[in-house]
Amino acid sequence: MPDISTTMIIVLCVAAATAGWIDAVVGGGGLLLLPALLLGLPHAHPATVLGTNKAVAIVGTSGAAAAYLRRTPVDVQLAIRIGLAALAGSMGGAALAGGISKDALRPMIMAVLVVVAAFVLFRPAFGAAPGAAPAGRRRVLLTIGLAGLGIGFYDGLIGPGTGTFLVLALTALLHLDLVTASATAKIVNVCTNAGALAMFSYQGMVLWQLAGLMAVFNLAGAMVGARMALKKGSGFVRGVLLTVVGALVVKLGFEQWG
Numbered sequence: 176m177p178d179i180s181t182t183m184i185i186v187l188c189v190a191a192a193t194a195g196w197i198d199a200v201v202g203g204g205g206l207l208l209l210p211a212l213l214l215g216l217p218h219a220h221p222a223t224v225l226g227t228n229k230a231v232a233i234v235g236t237s238g239a240a241a242a243y244l245r246r247t248p249v250d251v252q253l254a255i256r257i258g259l260a261a262l263a264g265s266m267g268g269a270a271l272a273g274g275i276s277k278d279a280l281r282p283m284i285m286a287v288l289v290v291v292a293a294f295v296l297f298r299p300a301f302g303a304a305p306g307a308a309p310a311g312r313r314r315v316l317l318t319i320g321l322a323g324l325g326i327g328f329y330d331g332l333i334g335p336g337t338g339t340f341l342v343l344a345l346t347a348l349l350h351l352d353l354v355t356a357s358a359t360a361k362i363v364n365v366c367t368n369a370g371a372l373a374m375f376s377y378q379g380m381v382l383w384q385l386a387g388l389m390a391v392f393n394l395a396g397a398m399v400g401a402r403m404a405l406k407k408g409s410g411f412v413r414g415v416l417l418t419v420v421g422a423l424v425v426k427l428g429f430e431q432w433g
Contacts, residue, residue, distance in 0.1 A: 183215045184388070191389035195235035195396030199242070200404045201353075201416040202338020202360055205232060206288065208393075209335045216382075222272050223382060225334055226375030229269075230386035233368035235397035236338075240365055242401035243358035253315065254359045258366030260323025261330070265367040268331025269374035285424065287336045292420040294343065318348045322363065330364075331371040338364050339416065353412040357404060 190211035198204030205228060212224045219227075243249065322344040330337040341360035345351050351359065375381050404412055 179215055179385075184385075187211055187215045187385070187389055188392045191231055191235075192392040192396035194232075195239075195393035195398075196400035196403075197396075197415070198232065198235060198338050198364075199239035199357075199361070199397040199400030201357060201412050202340070202342045202364070203291075203336050203416075203420070204235070204393075205335040205337065206339075206420075208232065219382070220380065222375065222378065222380045225269075225272050226372065226378070226380035227382045227386045228334060229368050229372040229375055230381050230383065231389045231393050232334075233365060233372055234390035235393035236361055236364045236368055238394045239397040239401040240358070240361035242398055243361055243405065246405050247355060247358040249355065249358045249362070251362065254362040255366075257319050257323040257359075258363045260319050261327030261363050262366040262370035264324040264327025264329075265331035265370035266374050268328040268333075269371040270331070272332050272371075272375075283333060287340075288420050288424045291336065291339055291343065292417065292424060296417060314348050318344065322348065327363075327367045327370065330367040331374065334371070337367060339420075342416075354404060354408060357412060 190208055194204030194208035194211075196204075197207060208231065209224065209228050212228055216224055216227070244251070322341055326337060326340050326344065329340070338360055341363055342353065342356045345356040345359050345363075346353060349356075349359075372381070
């Protein structure tokens, strides 16, 4: 366990639980968890922060995926195909993550958030209901390339917002409603987390004791979030997405320029 105060450990555990809830509902829990780890581990190498984040996130994401699969119709075969491409992409991104500095992370995360918020805000009907027809072969291949390799690479390199990007990509490209897209994204996200975590672990960039403690809280939050999303539907998911993104834009903007 790194040398951090009991108060900070409690803060990190609360952040992990909240991030698990957010990640299960709409993705993007890393947008909360990663800044919390950067705050709690100010002297750690950025790659160690990213690796620890992955070790926490994969537990909650796996729990949420299992909860969704029990109650939501998901094309598991397609999700796994996208996930395998994402695993390869995330391993490549994680291999390059050692060159990312803390000073570069915050503006990059802010840019990600602004793009996500603008897209969802100006598309009020986005993901409200599934498309009338299933996606064709071309769209499936595009999804494997974009949501698999592309977003997987981003997840290994930086990470925050990956679940949200997956939900948006799957909704736009495969014509899924937001709940089904969230369920599918969890399977893909487990693969991206596994690929990145394998690389970070190989490089010795994971604080396993801290990650194990935080993972328990992350899993608890994820299970609650998945049940709420399944019960309340796409409108609830969209509302949470906009609220979370807006709050984080304000928070990071204040930290950057306040």
